[in-house]
Amino acid sequence: MPAFPEAARRAVADTRLRHNLAHATGTIRGRREAAVAELDDWQALREAGRQIKDHVLADLGHYLRLLEERVTEAGGTVHWARDAAEANRIVADLVKATGETEVVKVKSMATQEIGLNEALAEEGITAYETDLAELIVQLGHDRPSHILVPAIHRNRADIRDIFRREMPDAPAGLSDSPAELAEAARRHLRAKFLSAKVAVSGVNFAVADTGTLVVLESEGNGRMCLTLPETLISVMGVEKLVPSWRDLEVFLQTLPRSSTAERMNPYTSTWTGISPGDGPRDFHLVLLDNGRTATLADEVGRQALRCIRCSACLNVCPVYSRAGGHAYGSPYPGPIGAILSPQIRGIGSPVDASLPYASSLCGACFEACPVAIDIPEVLVHLRARAVESSRKHPMERAVMGIAGWTLRSPARLGMAQRAASASRWVVGRGGRIRRLPGPLKAWTDTRDAPAPPRESFRAWWARTDGGRNEEGGK
Amino acid sequence: MKIALFVTCLNDTMFPGTGQASVRLLRRLGHEVDFPTAQTCCGQMHFNTGYRRQTVPMVRGFAEAFAGYEAVVTPSASCAAMIRDWHPKIAVEEGDGGLSGRVAEVVPKVYELSEFLVDVLGVTDVGAYFPYRVTYHPTCHSLRMLHVGDRPLRLLREVRGIDLVELPEATECCGFGGTFALKNSEVSAAMCADKVTNVRSTGAEALCSADNSCLMHIGGALTRTRSGVRTVHLAEVLAATEDDRA
Ligand code: SF4
Numbered sequence: 001m002p003a004f005p006e007a008a009r010r011a012v013a014d015t016r017l018r019h020n021l022a023h024a025t026g027t028i029r030g031r032r033e034a035a036v037a038e039l040d041d042w043q044a045l046r047e048a049g050r051q052i053k054d055h056v057l058a059d060l061g062h063y064l065r066l067l068e069e070r071v072t073e074a075g076g077t078v079h080w081a082r083d084a085a086e087a088n089r090i091v092a093d094l095v096k097a098t099g100e101t102e103v104v105k106v107k108s109m110a111t112q113e114i115g116l117n118e119a120l121a122e123e124g125i126t127a128y129e130t131d132l133a134e135l136i137v138q139l140g141h142d143r144p145s146h147i148l149v150p151a152i153h154r155n156r157a158d159i160r161d162i163f164r165r166e167m168p169d170a171p172a173g174l175s176d177s178p179a180e181l182a183e184a185a186r187r188h189l190r191a192k193f194l195s196a197k198v199a200v201s202g203v204n205f206a207v208a209d210t211g212t213l214v215v216l217e218s219e220g221n222g223r224m225c226l227t228l229p230e231t232l233i234s235v236m237g238v239e240k241l242v243p244s245w246r247d248l249e250v251f252l253q254t255l256p257r258s259s260t261a262e263r264m265n266p267y268t269s270t271w272t273g274i275s276p277g278d279g280p281r282d283f284h285l286v287l288l289d290n291g292r293t294a295t296l297a298d299e300v301g302r303q304a305l306r307c308i309r310c311s312a313c314l315n316v317c318p319v320y321s322r323a324g325g326h327a328y329g330s331p332y333p334g335p336i337g338a339i340l341s342p343q344i345r346g347i348g349s350p351v352d353a354s355l356p357y358a359s360s361l362c363g364a365c366f367e368a369c370p371v372a373i374d375i376p377e378v379l380v381h382l383r384a385r386a387v388e389s390s391r392k393h394p395m396e397r398a399v400m401g402i403a404g405w406t407l408r409s410p411a412r413l414g415m416a417q418r419a420a421s422a423s424r425w426v427v428g429r430g431g432r433i434r435r436l437p438g439p440l441k442a443w444t445d446t447r448d449a450p451a452p453p454r455e456s457f458r459a460w461w462a463r464t465d466g467g468r469n470e471e472g473g474k
Numbered sequence: 475m476k477i478a479l480f481v482t483c484l485n486d487t488m489f490p491g492t493g494q495a496s497v498r499l500l501r502r503l504g505h506e507v508d509f510p511t512a513q514t515c516c517g518q519m520h521f522n523t524g525y526r527r528q529t530v531p532m533v534r535g536f537a538e539a540f541a542g543y544e545a546v547v548t549p550s551a552s553c554a555a556m557i558r559d560w561h562p563k564i565a566v567e568e569g570d571g572g573l574s575g576r577v578a579e580v581v582p583k584v585y586e587l588s589e590f591l592v593d594v595l596g597v598t599d600v601g602a603y604f605p606y607r608v609t610y611h612p613t614c615h616s617l618r619m620l621h622v623g624d625r626p627l628r629l630l631r632e633v634r635g636i637d638l639v640e641l642p643e644a645t646e647c648c649g650f651g652g653t654f655a656l657k658n659s660e661v662s663a664a665m666c667a668d669k670v671t672n673v674r675s676t677g678a679e680a681l682c683s684a685d686n687s688c689l690m691h692i693g694g695a696l697t698r699t700r701s702g703v704r705t706v707h708l709a710e711v712l713a714a715t716e717d718d719r720a
Binding site: 004005008009012013018318319322323356357358359360361362363364366367380382383384385386387388396400401403404407408409410413416417420432434439440442443444445446447448449450452453455456457458460461462466467 | 481483485486487488489490491493494497498501507508509511512513514515517519520521522523524525526528531532535614615617618619645646647649650651652653654655656657658659660661662663664665666667690691693694695697698
């Protein structure tokens with residue numbers, strides 16, 4: 001995966017993609033604002049959400065043990081996974097123990113994070129995504145580009161082509177009308193639901209004191225997965241906990257409004273272990289760390305673990321809407337991806353090292369976030385960590401070093417200004433510079449730069465005694 | 475009131491007219507204005523790029539240069555935000571009690587120009603005259619870090635002769651973002667192009683803003699595309715009078 005600027009370049013050059021993204025995010029953004037404006041206690045809800053999550057994170061060990069106890073009492077089995085490989089191993093073994101080779105899936109960020117579908121495929125197990133957008137991504141041999149609308153980068157014609165090509169039971173002569181596409185998907189999925197014996201789900205919230213798991217979704221496909229199969233395996237990041245059932249009241253208001261701009265999400269499913277004669281007979285919960293406790297150890301960065309994956313920050317992000325989701329190199333794109341991925345994966349790869357810089361720090365994400373994650377603060381914090389820990393970018397280091405040295409002293413700043421003024425005739429015909437050298441070239445590729453003025457403010461102040469002796473003075 | 479002007483390193487070096495306009499404006503309103511020559515830079519570029527250690531001497535320098543004034547006014551929303559949000563935290567992180575004390579004393583007296591005029595001096599009509607069609611870009615830092623709200627617009631609405639037109643999608647980031655404009659130049663340029671389209675759609679003769687950094691960025695694309703729209707800092711509009719035209 002290349003660094004963010006290179007990956008983004010392709011998307012920026014693709015005008016149709018940019019148009020689709022701008023349209024999709026612009027629409028949802030306006031609707032979200034309206035949905036949020038309906039509640040006069042929005043800021044209080046946001047603060048409550050922040051506090052609940054921070055409280056859980058501060059005492060995570062306690063709440064996880066409580067959850068394990070309650071799930072076990074209710075007839076479920078709890079598994080602990082340190083990383084992606086362990087989690088995939090656990091799920092694969094559980095599926096193999098049932099003797100099945102097919103599973104149906106509820107849309108789940110955690111299983112995308114660990115690459116579960118690919119890991120299962122290596123064991124000869126096929127995982128079928130049942131969320132419509134996930135299905136489109138999966139059939140298109142593609143990667144999701146949005147948390148909530150994974151196929152946001154696809155249009156109707158793309159989807160029809162994918163269905164015709166990859167869906168064996170797609171009707172002949174399938175058109176690109178939304179109704180026909182949805183019907184084709186429904187028929188395709190119904191066959192899977194009726195035959196599947198094993199399902200894999202993610203988890204939006206886990207209630208520690210009752211051992212209840214919660215999934216929120218729009219289409220009802222998730223509910224089919226949660227109730228029809230005999231075995232249910234749920235994979236959740238350890239940060240998904242809330243202390244008690246009562247805490248859901250906050251998130252069941254903030255999540256739908258932030259994500260789909262709905263007052264309530266259409267389907268909210270909750271389940272507690274197993275109930276004889278109803279739903280799955282066997283239930284497993286895989287608790288996934290995968291870099292989360294390391295993230296928790298960082299005082300500034302840990303707030304990323306409050307995230308409820310609503311994707312509001314993506315929809316308001318001016319960088320996401322130009323660069324597209326794929327440039328972020330992870331199932332978590334946009335502003336939250338820019339702070340979460342480098343923390344849970346470390347900043348070893350080019351893309352992870354570049355992600356903290358994939359922002360203009362405009363602050364729109366922080367303003368939109370329903371759990372008040374100060375994303376710009378974390379970005380700047382991660383940049384500082386990146387600079388401290390790496391010996392790379394000698395050019396940038398040198399430039400920043402010289403700039404810092406100059407800006408520390410008024411005398412040196414004055415000297416640099418005189419040098420700049422002296423160069424104005426060389427570089428700037430008509431007061432604008434059309435080409436700068438070296439790393440500054442990126443600026444003048446699309447923008448003129450101003451030529452330095454004849455005289456700096458500082459020099460003017462000294463020459464005119466603070467403007468008091470200016471001839472013909474203004 | 476004895477006001478110290480923090481001109482900022484970018485204005486000082488590249489846009490001296492903004493500092494000069496601020497001086498004229500504040501004097502016209504009856505105040506004594508000083509430019510402490512020990513000032514340099516708020517440290518924002520280094521801080522936001524991750525060179526955190528290097529910002530400490532700038533934080534120190536700022537607190538020392540501006541000690542003892544009743545008010546520190548700056549014609550830069552993003553520098554005001556940097557100082558207010560980060561200088562105290564950087565001083566605390568540094569673990570230097572003396573520095574923290576000096577920073578804590580200076581920071582509450584730091585105002586962005588429009589805040590100072592509206593909140594401290596209590597004026598919105600500053601007696602300006604600017605007979606042009608103008609559109610206003612509220613920069614991200616003035617909106618979301620400083621929360622200046624509609625103060626700049628309240629000031630502009632009182633300017634005589636002005637034809638103030640609304641900028642579509644005004645609150646969208648212009649894509650400057652300091653070193654972001656270099657590190658992610660393609661994305662930055664795409665954001666800027668959309669801003670330019672919106673500016674041009676207003677038919678304005680001038681684009682006004684409270685940050686020269688954003689104006690430098692958008693202005694660079696405005697001249698490159700030969701739009702004929704010029705950029706003007708809020709301080710320059712507010713400092714302009716009918717005498718300037720005589
Ligand atoms: S960071 Fe905030 S806004 Fe972004 S997805 Fe997470 S909860 Fe939503």
